[in-house]
Amino acid sequence: MTVLNEEELIKIRRHLHEIPELALEETETHQYLLEVIKKFKQDNLEINVPAELPTAIMVLIKGSNPQRTIGYRTDIDALPVSEKTNLPYSSKHEGVMHACGHDIHMTVALGLLNYFSENQTQDNLLFFFQPAEESKSGGKLAYEKGIFHGKWKPDEFYGLHDNPDLPAGAIGCREGTLFAGTTEVNIDLIGKGGHAAFPQEANDTVVAAASLIMQIQTVISRSIDPIQSGVITLGKVEAGTIRNVIAGHTRIEGTIRGLTQKMILKIDQRLKDLCKGIARSYNMEVNIELNQGGYWPVENNPKLTKRFISYMKNNPKVEFIETKPAMTGEDFGYLLAKFPGTMFWLGVEDDSQLHSATLTPDEKSIWRGIEVIKGFLIDRMEN
């Protein structure tokens, strides 16, 4: 296969968009990625499917005179969102969508891999197709399962996230914290079910949940320094079976975000306190599970990020935007705590936000992104 052109890459992206899969279930995506990668020139390529993380793929491009191994990571999973774009290449998997643009991330990675498979680099390049970014901490799993060892260990790591607020192909980045750390929140209220007509005989968890949800809204507004800030979003509440049965169990799922570990731990603690209070005042059991997993704040390495930003700023072909920290989470934060590196945004200009059922990234971002990142990686190896 020769170097893929823009049209071919868009076809690949559209196919990936049609087959979104949830965290650690990315088997069809994995299969398709392998099919595409195996068509590339194999002379300097080594492919590794780690048995410990079977939907991941690692591809090493052996350099001609390696001083280091430069890692490039893309995430491959999707979200439980029902697509509403009406695009001809909409998701074929009911209730699952690439609503966070990981199809764009994968295509950019494939474009880079394709280019460097044809044009041998000086340093080694390690491409990591990572499962489970949206949940289940794929980056942390990969690290803990020991897949980054020997020649499969990057000396530095880069990764991007698409950003609908930036022009297609623009690069956004900042020194320091780029993304928040997050904690997944699961709260189970356990009361007593019963007949809707006899509330005195039951212990209604819906009423307790309503009160708890409102109390939780005071954590950010009343307990947190407004200059520093944080977020709590409760995205899922499940209770009951029918209108005339009192629900004996309510489950609330949400996410906490903060730009520092200290902030996350403070919010965690307030949440625990409020849950304990609800348990006492409603005389019911409350179980709270807080799980940060690998969603550590994304801390860009000072030296490498200065270099990255300087390359982008000094390249007249790049539209570079110095961005503010964002409350989005990313388990690349965990990998950046283990390997120095830089995470950055790739603009995909769209009116819809990430995680929205109508997200339609501008596909021009793919080719532009590849060109810019390719330039940066070449420059990094030469300097």
Ligand SMILES: CC(=O)N[C@@H](CCC[C@H](N)C(=O)O)C(=O)O
């Ligand atoms: C970029 C992005 O949207 N990332 C996700 C990361 C998931 C965080 C974790 N599962 C949680 O919900 O706390 C995000 O939601 O920011």
